[in-house]
Amino acid sequence: SFFDATPSGQIVNRFLQDMANIDQFVPDKVLDQLKKTLTMITQFALVLYFAPYVLVSLPIIVIPYYYIFKVVRIAARDTRRIEAIAHSPVYTQFQDVISGKACIRAYGAERRFEFWNSMLVEKMGTGRYANEAVNKWAQALSTQLGCVFYLSCGCACVVLAYKEKISSAQLGLVLLYANQLQRALMDYLMGLASLETNFVSVERIAEYSRLEKEEEIFEERCSQDVQLEEHTPNYWPSEGRISIKNVRMRYLLHRKLVLNDLSFEIPGGFKVAICGRTGCGKSTAISILMRLYPISHGQILIDGIDISTFHLNDLRKSIRVVTQDPVLLVGTIRSNIVGEDSDDEVTEEDIWKALCQVQLAEKVKALGLDFEIQEGGTNLSVGERQLLCTARAIVRRGGKDPKVLLCDEATANIDLASDEKVHNVLLGDNNKATVLMICHRLQHIQKFDMVIIMGSGKVIETGSPTELLKDSNSELCRLVNDSGKT
Template sequence: MFSFCLLQILTLPSECLNRNRDSSDQATFFQSSTVQFCIFQRSIRQMKRMENVSRSPWISLTTSTIQGLSTIHAYDKRQQYIELFKVLSDTNSNHFLLFNCGTRWLSFWLDFLSATVTLTVALFVVLSPNETINPSLKGLALSYTIQLTGMLQFVVRLSTEVEAKFTSVERLLEYITVCVSEGPRSIKEANIPKSWPQEGSITFKNYSMRYRDNTPIVLNKLNINIKPREKVGIVGRTGSGKSSLGVALFRLAEAAEGTIVIDGMDVNKLGLKDLRSKLSVIPQDPVLFIGTVRYNLDPFNNYKDEQLWQALEKTYMKDTIAKLPEKLESPVVENGENFSVGERQLMCMARALLRNSKIILLDEATASIDSETDSMIQQTIRDAFQHCTVLTIAHRINTVLESDRILVMDQGKAVEFDRPQDLMQRPNSLFASLLAAANHVNT
């Protein structure tokens, strides 16, 4: 703390440190107070900044611990998280205590300054003759001087604390100016037809992508042509770039090179809202929002109850929702915790069925569903999405054997792209080796 204050003194502007040696003692006292206030302003900002920064990990740990409480108990990691919580809490408390001590330090010096001024005025009032100054004016001056103690401390402390708490605004401004934002939501010059996409053809032209600057390429010069209404299974080992294809299709990350063309339109020239509203995705991690079952299926109230029940029936969730007391108006808690993971996945699939998009992306959509339900869902996908282009990122390779073509990814490249029957008959086929390994694990 002393070294920090010394650093602040050394970096003070010259006008705060220059003193007039020939000035009176009162001027020297006030100049000293000004120097101390300059030190306080710089110090209190840094203390509040450190307190804000140290608070974020503490709150993040608390939130993640509450959400993963069952996992912590299962692995008996309670003591480890308690110790980590104590460390982060102590770190934040240290900075918070420094901030409060700094404000109390200012309060002491303001009280001392006010008491000194009050004493000076009081001595002047007592020692000065009444012929020089009217006694009523002396009382008025003394009254105002006493009020100065509270007013001065209130105004100065309020102004300095507001300045210190504006470090939060400073962080927000940094996020706004430094972080790279997504593309525009809509582009008027794009001239998108209302019925786009009509066919659902997708073409990757020399496409490369990385998630952030100075990070490795995750998709490397892809040249793929997916025909309209074609069912494509995407397979590959972990880290091969399967899910990155979905990221690229929805423009969650911008292209490093090349482009994606959907029904003759370059997606890089479209607004994000115009693009993403025309596509549907059934994610690997099912997402439900706080609200009702109806809100999660149809957030914009575009469909009737009969259509909602039809979508739930196709995904085998009709009986489950019908048994709830309020049916479609039944509440959904945060992250859909009152439904199992499989039920959440089925509701996400029902949501995609309602939108009836021409392009559907299934990112390991049946990973949390048992084999019997999985087979029924696959039949539903074949029936409900027969007029759509379906890209299925496979969790179980056997689920994509009936696809029109199989895309095999490896290290961000498309190494094989052909019918599954042809790939299985090829010697040294990577798809055949993956299928053999999956069958070996199942047996």
């Protein structure tokens, strides 16, 4: 839910600008400030040793310096914070524009986006400008105060020289150091304010490093009274029996429940279709089986074992999923099917078998298994991406076929003939896995053993498709009639 609630621009901003600040500026500035402190102490000591009368002028200088520093540090830090925050929307808009450039051009909205971009950049500049203005204000005042210090040193030296308590060589030395000190005082003050300003980046990164890890959130919320299993047992899942009991779930606190007392039982090896209107919570039901989001009430059992008792990695390794958005990573077709860090052995034969099952073997034969996939899989069509994701989900890993397969509209963008063949493979008798498939297109509905119709986050109808289709009052009949297909 962190990624749902946090704009990507904000995350990118912290990893780019703030990390660079911490790596490059903060250590240098800390060292620099230490050096300046030591230099100032020695210069001060020397001036005071030869011309102790200068001490009289110190309150005149120190009090205004303190005042300037007090004002400038808060203003500089806050303007820096405003500037840092204003960076994030610029990055977010940049990403949006890059991914939606075709739409922007198609609707002739370039001017609107240019205007929007310049507004955001201007806002970012306002923070920077304010930060510079505050610094210049402090610089101007502290330079004038430095002159007061230099003047008082000069006067003290004249008095001492008049009384013949200081030689002309010593007088020259004091004036030389007093001149340097005048500048050093200003630098020191500005350095201190700027160091504090740069610590805004440390504060922003620290906020992210203190975020709870996914596993910790689950362990805390789901398993208060459950002992976590060391690993998923070797035999699990053996049948693929899925049982969801009174599950309630909401994405954000204070928002309405997306799953509201969702309950169903699926026997092992059953092929189940989940149908329902858009937004009724079908994808959410799949995501809680992977523990992508924590549930606030209820229990999910696979083969009789509560899935909250497993470590996340172990659980996710045991369940295969094809999501609504086909996600491919930069790499080759092979690496996308096998997975870079997969411990389970996947043989070449397994890969080709999976590709054949999803009707992609011909295409991949032409390209080769080492065909490079670009960022987001943009050099493949959406349907091909879906099929490749399906192959990734059904491939044998470590000599084992999947036991639980979750498909979220896995064939939504595929031509009817290929769609039919993929359905035949996934729903055929040769596939022993329990298959949970979310479908909007209902032409294959009779191939399933069971249909679950969802509405407003709960099950409103369940049964075998043949029986439900016989009953003209059933919800399934209504959905089929609405979609105009049987």
